[in-house]
Amino acid sequence: xxxxxxxxxxxxxxxxxxxxxxxxxxxxxxxxxxxxxxxxxxxxxxxxxxxxxxxxxxxxxxxxxxxxxxxxxxxxxxxxxxxxxxxxxxxxxxxxxxxxxxxxxxxxxxxxxxxxxxxxxxxxxxxxxxxxxxxxxxxxxx
Numbered sequence: 503x504x505x506x507x508x509x510x511x512x513x514x515x516x517x518x519x520x521x522x523x524x525x526x527x528x529x530x531x532x533x534x535x536x537x538x539x540x541x542x543x544x545x546x547x548x549x550x551x552x553x554x555x556x557x558x559x560x561x562x563x564x565x566x567x568x569x570x571x572x573x574x575x576x577x578x579x580x581x582x583x584x585x586x587x588x589x590x591x592x593x594x595x596x597x598x599x600x601x602x603x604x605x606x607x608x609x610x611x612x613x614x615x616x617x618x619x620x621x622x623x624x625x626x627x628x629x630x631x632x633x634x635x636x637x638x639x640x641x642x643x644x
Contacts (some may be wrong), residue, residue, distance in 0.1 A: 504613055505610060505611060505612055505613050506537075506540055506541065506542060506544065506610070506611035506613075507542070507610055507611075508541075508542055508543070508544045508545060508608045508609075508610075508611070509542045509543065510544070510545040510546075510607065510608060511607070511608055511609050511610065514607060519602070519605075519607060520602060520607075520609070522569060522571070522572050522581045522639070523569075523571055523572055524569055524570060524571035524572075526569065527569075527602050527603075527604070528566060528567075528569075528602070528603040528604065529566070529567045529569060529583070529600055529601065529602055529603060529609065530547075530563060530564045530565065530566050530567060530600070530601055530603045531564045531565060531567055531586055531598050531599070531600050531601075531627060532547060532552055532553075532562075532563055532564030532598060532599050532601070533552065533553040533560065533564060533588070533593065533595040533597075533598050533625070534551045534552055534553065534595060534596060534597050534598060534599065535551050535552075535553055535554075535594065535595060535596060536551040536596060537551075537596060537597045537611060537613060538551065539551060540597075540599070540611045544599075544608045544611060545607065545608055546601065546605075546606040546607055546608055547563070547599060547601040547606040547608065548599075549562060553593045553594075553595055554593075558591050558592045558593045559588070559589065559590050559591045559592070560588060560591050560593050564598070564599075565586055565588060566603065567583045567584070567586055567600065568583060568584035568586075569581070569582075569583055570582040570583060570584055570632065573632065574634075575633060575634040576634040576642075577634075577642055577643055578634035578635075578640050578641065578642035579640070579641045579642070580632060580633070580634060580637035580638075580639060580640045580641070581632075581637060581638065581639040581640075582629070582632030582637060582638075583600075583629050583638065584629070585626060585627060585628045585629055586626070586627040586629075587624050587625070587626050587627075588620070588624065588625040588626075588627075589624055590622060590623065590624070591620050591622075591623070591624070591625050592620065592621050592622050593619070593620055593625060594617050594618065594619040595614065595617070595618055595625070596613070596614055596616065596617050596618070597611060597612050597613045597614050598611075598612040598614070598627065599611055599612070600612070609639075610638070610639065612627075
């Protein structure tokens with residue numbers, strides 16, 4: 503499986519539902535033990551297959567992302583989020599969902615390419631370099 507951009511995100515983006523400017527919409531990232539329920543038809547945050555919260559220091563719904571804003575380079579617009587750390591956790595995750603906090607609308611499903619584990623330590627989501635070739639969300643000419 504690869505990262506998934508839900509169809510609802512595409513239409514909602516063009517409909518003005520999301521504001522990725524710094525200080526705009528608030529986004530969260532939730533961790534999952536399975537991505538089996540996610541597809542391009544995904545519309546919202548779900549607790550199904552979310553990492554269990556009991557005894558792990560992981561809170562259902564995940565953590566808030568710091569949005570560093572929108573930029574453009576080489577005719578490609580992109581969004582940058584700061585790396586996100588889940589501190590002192592014990593968990594295993596295969597992927598994550600980025601979603602709009604206030605309405606739970608899905609933005610992007612991230613596939614980690616396998617199980618990633620932290621045992622009583624930090625679980626870090628390291629976003630790619632924020633540029634026109636690598637940023638996590640990019641829009642440009644086809």
